[in-house]
Amino acid sequence: MRINMKTLLLLAGLLCLPVAVQAEEQYSDWMLSISRHKEFNPVKNATYSEECGSCHFAYPPGLLPSQSWEKLLNAKALENHFGENAELEADTLREVRAFARENAADKSYYKRARKIAVATENGEAPLRITEVRYIKRKHHEIPEKMVKGNKDVKSLSYCDACHTQAKNAVFDEETVRIPNYPDWED
Numbered sequence: 001m002r003i004n005m006k007t008l009l010l011l012a013g014l015l016c017l018p019v020a021v022q023a024e025e026q027y028s029d030w031m032l033s034i035s036r037h038k039e040f041n042p043v044k045n046a047t048y049s050e051e052c053g054s055c056h057f058a059y060p061p062g063l064l065p066s067q068s069w070e071k072l073l074n075a076k077a078l079e080n081h082f083g084e085n086a087e088l089e090a091d092t093l094r095e096v097r098a099f100a101r102e103n104a105a106d107k108s109y110y111k112r113a114r115k116i117a118v119a120t121e122n123g124e125a126p127l128r129i130t131e132v133r134y135i136k137r138k139h140h141e142i143p144e145k146m147v148k149g150n151k152d153v154k155s156l157s158y159c160d161a162c163h164t165q166a167k168n169a170v171f172d173e174e175t176v177r178i179p180n181y182p183d184w185e186d
Helices: 005-020 024-032 046-053 066-072 075-079 090-102 111-120 133-139
Strands: none
Touching: 046 090, 066 075, 066 090, 075 090, 111 133
């Protein structure tokens, strides 16, 4: 059997790929996932989900780069977390921060997370998801009255108000339903 050079290089690359992957479990989950070409890694850490989700939607960490999570998830920053005291015990904070950093946009294999990583790689790391250039671009056609003027939405930071599958880290257009505007399509 004769193997051409392209096939040989492809096989060598496939054999080396798992070795190059830092988060082996995340990579294998991604490879086996039907939706691996888009979206984000879902929140699978109970502590992160419970601690962050007790005050707001527990955002998939792929919505921000690891530098942003570093800024947001330290003891000093949590004393005044967007106007609220969100302090955590040291062990809890370590677990939450580790999960966020390991699943951040710049560590992810998911397509949308990679787009966020590219959009945030230059300049200051954003503290708000709504400050990410990619997120702004995806929402720019939505009239303000449908967001800020909508009592059931209030702000783009309430992702789960419109993204019906946000808890599963799915933010595609097919799952968007803007409350009080059932017929709107961009």
